[in-house]
Structure formats: structure tokens, C-alpha cells
Amino acid sequence: MAWDIDKKIYKKIKKYKNIVIARHIGPDPDAIASQIALRDSIRLTFPQKKVLAVGAGVSKFKKFGLLDKSDFSDMKDALLIITDVPTMERVDGIEDLQYKEIIKIDHHPCDQKVATIELVDESASSTCQIITEMLFKTNLMMDQQVAGNLFLGIVSDSDRFLISYTSVKTFQIITKLLERSKIDFVNLYEKLYERPINEIKFHGYLAQNLQFQESGLAYIKISPEVLKEFGVDTATPSNMINDFNYIKDVLVWTFITYDEKNEQYKVNIRSRGPIINEIASRYHGGGHKFASGARTSEKEDIENLLKDLDQACQEYKKVNE
Ligand SMILES: [Mn+2]
Numbered sequence: 001m002a003w004d005i006d007k008k009i010y011k012k013i014k015k016y017k018n019i020v021i022a023r024h025i026g027p028d029p030d031a032i033a034s035q036i037a038l039r040d041s042i043r044l045t046f047p048q049k050k051v052l053a054v055g056a057g058v059s060k061f062k063k064f065g066l067l068d069k070s071d072f073s074d075m076k077d078a079l080l081i082i083t084d085v086p087t088m089e090r091v092d093g094i095e096d097l098q099y100k101e102i103i104k105i106d107h108h109p110c111d112q113k114v115a116t117i118e119l120v121d122e123s124a125s126s127t128c129q130i131i132t133e134m135l136f137k138t139n140l141m142m143d144q145q146v147a148g149n150l151f152l153g154i155v156s157d158s159d160r161f162l163i164s165y166t167s168v169k170t171f172q173i174i175t176k177l178l179e180r181s182k183i184d185f186v187n188l189y190e191k192l193y194e195r196p197i198n199e200i201k202f203h204g205y206l207a208q209n210l211q212f213q214e215s216g217l218a219y220i221k222i223s224p225e226v227l228k229e230f231g232v233d234t235a236t237p238s239n240m241i242n243d244f245n246y247i248k249d250v251l252v253w254t255f256i257t258y259d260e261k262n263e264q265y266k267v268n269i270r271s272r273g274p275i276i277n278e279i280a281s282r283y284h285g286g287g288h289k290f291a292s293g294a295r296t297s298e299k300e301d302i303e304n305l306l307k308d309l310d311q312a313c314q315e316y317k318k319v320n321e
Helices: 002-015 029-045 059-064 127-137 144-157 168-181 185-193 197-209 224-230 235-244 277-281 299-320
Strands: 018-023 050-053 078-083 099-106 117-120 217-222 252-259 264-271 285-287 291-296
Touching: 002 078, 002 099, 002 117, 002 127, 018 029, 029 050, 029 059, 029 078, 029 127, 029 144, 099 127, 127 144, 127 168, 144 168, 144 185, 197 217, 197 224, 197 235, 217 299, 235 252, 235 264, 252 299, 264 277, 264 299, 277 285, 277 291, 277 299, 291 299
Parallel strands: 018 050, 018 078, 078 099, 099 117, 217 252
Antiparallel strands: 252 264, 264 291, 285 291
């Protein structure tokens, strides 16, 4: 079935002269790499088309390639492709775009249909994994730049193959990708993992100040003052939360960062047992079963969320001990 969808998407790409590729706000490497790799692949395959990858730029992700400005003046009747994002509300940079059709390529769980064609595989480690497969199955072309970005998206979203969405298929796709592209993948890791010293120090702060509960819940509330002290921003905790996996006796861990600019709390949650996306959805959030997030402006929500997570840990322990 997925094979047909890949072909359908290819046909649409072939048909449209103007194509815009967008992803979620507050992008991670999978989001950025998926949109840039797809854009570059379409440009390689169809040099005459106008293809833009849009959304707010993030300086540390410049290594994946540059994004395009959301200038849609001669982008009438465009095909919009959204990657790594389940719903339209979270799509970045398409406010002024008049699109004719939407294609969605994603791996987040989602009940609603938002696009004409949806290539959604919840079991995929990453959106880049889905796009790599699509490139193999269609005539969409791949050079070393495209291959490198796809590789990094898969590595990043699977957290170097640590996360449970990593499957035999992931490794098969990676093998094929490396065989065909012959990219020097070891030298690419720097693009993902090089960090400034202040981030290392902030990492130390998180480790020192994480609060551990009897239930197996660990949490930390991060204030704007602390972010300023370490010279990091509200996106930094999100990028570090996976580093706190495999702490003995910790089942669920969460970072609660107050985002002063938007006057709301930004919550990242990870689990290695209890299902957390249902809890996150009670607080304007959602995501994967074991990797979720939420945003709320209510302080009370945070206390209730922590209570819910604490209870989920207790219940999980009861069943699994
Ligand atoms: Mn992703």
C-alpha cells in the first residue's frame, strides 16, 4: 500500500510547477533535514520547478542547508508538502501561501486527516526514514548532500538507534542509503553533536537539579533566569532531554521550561515505561507514546501534569513489579 502512496506523491510532485515544503514550529533535526532533503531531491530531479523549504531559520541547523524565504509572490497554486508535523496549526511559515493541495509525510500519531495524500507511518523512526524509502521507490534523485541530511535526520530522531521506534527496517534503510550514496557518515556527526561549552555547563545544571520522586518520576522546572545565566534558550532543554534516559529507577522524566516571550510553560516528557502522550494531550500537548510535549500558560496545569505523571509511574510499577 505504501508503495502506491509513494508513487502517488511522485506523480503530484511531477505535476506541480511550484512546490512549498514546510515543517513544524520549533524544528528539530528530523524536521529540518526532511524538508531540506526533499527540496534538494526535487530540485535535482526537476531543475525547472520552483521549490521552497520554508519556516523560521535556526542558526545551529544551518549546517543542514539554508532555508528559503516565505516569499510566495510567484508561487501561485502551489503544492504544499508538510513533513514531520501532524496538524496544520503547527506548520511554520505558510501564512501567506495559497496552496492548491497538501501532501503530508510524517510519523507522529494523528487521528485527523489534513492532506489529500498522507504518507504516515507511526512505526517509522523518523520522517527522514520515510522520505529515504520514498526516494528509493520513485525516480526522485539523491546526491551526497541529500543522503547526508536524510542520514542525520534518522540518526537524530532515533537518538542514535536507542529509541524503540528503531526497527530492522531502519537499519535496512540506513544500509541501503550508505551503500548507494557512499557518504562519509562518521564525519557528519559533528553537524549534529558539536556543542558550545555553555550548553555543556547547562547540561551539568540539569543533572545537578533534577528532582527525583519515589514513584520513578524525575522533573525540573527551568526558569528564564537560569536560561539567561547559562546563555541558552527555551529550545535547549528540549534538545537535551533524551540524554537523561536510562537513569536507574527513573521511569518518566520531564523538563518544564518557562518561555518568557510567549508567557507559557514548555513541557518535554520522556518515558521508558508509562504511556505519556495521553497525559500530555490533557494539557494542550501530545506526541509519541514515550516522547511527548505540551504547552500551557497555567501554573496549575503544571502541578496537575506532575501529579498525573507521578500517578502513571505508580500504576506502571504496580502492574510491572
Ligand atoms: Mn520526527
